[in-house]
Amino acid sequence: MIQFLASVTGPQEALIASRSGADIIDLKNPADGALGAVAPDVLAETIAALAGEKPVSAVAGNCPMEPAAVLAAVEARRAADFVKIGLFPAAPAATRAVIEALAEIAGATRLVAVLFADAQPDLALVETLAKAGFAGAMLDTLDKTSGGLLKHQSPASLARFVRSARDNGLMTGLAGSLEAPDVPRLAGLSPDYLGFRGALAASGRAGALDGDNVAMIADLIRRANQAASHEASIKPVVTAAKAFADTETEGDLIFVRDFVQELEIGAYGHEYGRRQKVRFTVEARIDPIPDDARTMADIYSYDVIIDAIRALAEDGHTVLVEKLATALATTLKRDKRVQKVRIRVEKLELGPGAVGVEIVR
Ligand SMILES: O=C[C@H](O)COP(=O)(O)O
Numbered sequence: 001m002i003q004f005l006a007s008v009t010g011p012q013e014a015l016i017a018s019r020s021g022a023d024i025i026d027l028k029n030p031a032d033g034a035l036g037a038v039a040p041d042v043l044a045e046t047i048a049a050l051a052g053e054k055p056v057s058a059v060a061g062n063c064p065m066e067p068a069a070v071l072a073a074v075e076a077r078r079a080a081d082f083v084k085i086g087l088f089p090a091a092p093a094a095t096r097a098v099i100e101a102l103a104e105i106a107g108a109t110r111l112v113a114v115l116f117a118d119a120q121p122d123l124a125l126v127e128t129l130a131k132a133g134f135a136g137a138m139l140d141t142l143d144k145t146s147g148g149l150l151k152h153q154s155p156a157s158l159a160r161f162v163r164s165a166r167d168n169g170l171m172t173g174l175a176g177s178l179e180a181p182d183v184p185r186l187a188g189l190s191p192d193y194l195g196f197r198g199a200l201a202a203s204g205r206a207g208a209l210d211g212d213n214v215a216m217i218a219d220l221i222r223r224a225n226q227a228a229s230h231e232a233s234i235k236p237v238v239t240a241a242k243a244f245a246d247t248e249t250e251g252d253l254i255f256v257r258d259f260v261q262e263l264e265i266g267a268y269g270h271e272y273g274r275r276q277k278v279r280f281t282v283e284a285r286i287d288p289i290p291d292d293a294r295t296m297a298d299i300y301s302y303d304v305i306i307d308a309i310r311a312l313a314e315d316g317h318t319v320l321v322e323k324l325a326t327a328l329a330t331t332l333k334r335d336k337r338v339q340k341v342r343i344r345v346e347k348l349e350l351g352p353g354a355v356g357v358e359i360v361r
Pocket residue numbers: 005007026028140141144175176177178195196197198199205
């Protein structure tokens with residue numbers, strides 16, 4: 001179940017966020033960069049106002065990567081359920097010294113490290129964080145004018161981050177100028193939470209929190225959670241292509257046509273170590289789109305299909321186009337709204353025309 005972390009400036013916004021559907025109330029000063037902190041007394045007032053309604057996290061602030069400075073900032077915010085600590089760009093030894101120093105208090109305070117997707121994050125630090133006793137790790141963006149998380153990290157790289165953090169027993173979060181269309185795309189990666197500020201403010205990231213925006217994101221996350229199915233609910237394989245035509249009047253169709261992606265594919269020796277163009281055409285029979293669909297919350301996004309195709313290209317060499325097609329089908333059918341898929345995969349560089357396969361699942 002993915003949770004919704006909303007960044008707020010103090011007690012008033014905290015109550016709006018909580019009552020509009022946020023799951024984790026995160027205190028920060030958005031006017032002071034990515035991880036601007038609020039004063040400890042604002043943290044205390046917010047905890048009092050929420051009276052246990054929701055867990056509270058607090059950022060330690062824009063601290064230099066010096067153990068004493070970071071420890072002091074974290075100590076001052078120990079009243080929070082979680083303290084978020086930015087691993088700002090610094091020499092690797094400085095970052096490791098900070099993590100080691102925090103290990104001393106990790107038993108008493110739940111620490112979440114924030115790595116920055118737009119500042120060459122060292123994702124291998126996940127293991128070090130786990131050994132130091134951190135409770136979680138998240139990715140955010142440092143420069144809030146540099147675009148959203150998915151501009152800086154591909155879905156496949158984010159998936160690797162989430163998997164490695166989880167394998168190391170860490171709670172995982174994704175954030176960074178996220179907007180409504182990012183929710184279904186990131187939900188497929190199953191982080192523990194998605195974090196927002198800019199999309200919740202009425203005008204600009206530092207503007208006041210808007211309860212309607214909070215409710216809209218909460219609704220999107222709730223629906224993404226509903227759509228995520230488990231292995232047990234994956235529908236049985238349909239072997240006859242006819243089955244797709246049989247359901248042509250049931251549900252609606254979403255498609256991605258002639259999407260060309262370069263990837264490593266083929267069984268011949270000369271096909272190894274280089275990428276070649278492969279064309280994907282995907283039709284997905286989905287539950288009927290509501291007539292009053294107005295927002296991302298109401299639909300199944302074709303971005304999800306495109307991300308899944310791009311992720312295949314990051315999986316290393318694949319011998320068979322059949323494997324690409326079946327892997328894509330399995331990924332897409334994890335969403336409960338997808339009833340059936342027709343997937344055509346064509347290699348474009350073997351001759352004057354195309355060769356490939358089409359499957360229905
Ligand atoms: O922790 C989450 C952040 O507050 C996200 O802020 P943002 O959505 O403005 O990048």
